Amino acid sequence: MQYRLFVVGPLLTNCYVLWDESTLEGYIIDPGGNNLNEVIDFIKSRNINLKYILATHGHFDHIMGVQSIKARFDGVKFLIHKDDERLVFRSKELAEYFNIPEDFEVPVIDGYISEGKIDEIEVIHTPGHTMGSVCFLVDNKFLFTGDTLFKGTVGRVDLGGNAEKLFESLEKLKGLDDRLIVLPGHGESSTLGEEKNNNPFLNGTLTLQDIAS
Incomplete structure (x- = not known):
């Protein structure tokens, strides 16, 4: 599967378009901006x-x-882990907390992600940053980590998350292949x-208490 990265929205979110070159079936991960014309x-x-x-x-x-993507492509469905349903419903409230002036339509959820597979995409439930956070493993090569794991650090846990769960999720990710390309949010x-080797939250330099602090 191929992918293309677009940096979108007020918080410079990594939005990924994935597609199968043979079937041309495609997916979008994390369309976090209003202006998605590109x-x-x-x-x-x-x-x-x-x-x-x-x-x-x-x-x-x-x-x-x-919703802007759904308006442009017939039949596309929005999927998210059920444990983050409440965050979707309260998404405008959180945007206001961050003083984000952009208006947007609260998404309509079409279905729920669970650990397993969506077509050829493996879903790994990694609660911590939020309770419904997931990572997507594609072709045993690409690991889309959202805000669970970044280069050199991890996601915050004070916006609907849990430090202990994040630590457990990081341990789960540590069991995967070192060669995976980490594509964060x-x-x-x-x-x-x-x-x-280098991330202090994965190499033992920092602990659960550091995540919680």
């Missing part, structure tokens, strides 16, 4: 048959463009091996 134009230029919008979690900066990419 994303939409790319999908149309490649004749991608968009099937699902997938959210790594329910914070507004990862879902605020869902914000910032630069990395590899899982690099994070195991």
Whole structure:
């Protein structure tokens, strides 16, 4: 599967378009901006048959463009883990907390993600940043981590999350292949091996108490 990165929205969210070159079936991960014309134009230029919008979690900066995408592509469905349903419903409230002036339509959820597979995409439930956070493993090569794992750090836990759960989720990710390319919700990419070696939350330098503080 191929992917293309777009940095979108007021918090510079990494939005990913994935597609299968043979079938042209496609997916969007985390459309976190209102102005997604570049994303939409790319999908149309490649004749991608968009099937699902997938959210790594329910914070507004990862879902605020869902309805604009759905308005442009017939039949596309928005999926999220059920444990983040409440965050979706309260997404405008959180945007106001961050003083984000952009208006957006609260997404309509079409279905729920659970640990397992969506077509050929493996879903890994990684609660912590939020209780419904997930990572997506594609082709045993790409690991889309949302705000669970960043290059050199991890996601905050004070906006609907839990430090102990995040620590457990990081331990789960540490069991995956070092060669996986980590594609986070914000910032630069990395590899899982690099994070195991250099990320203080994965190499033992920092502990559960540090995540909670």
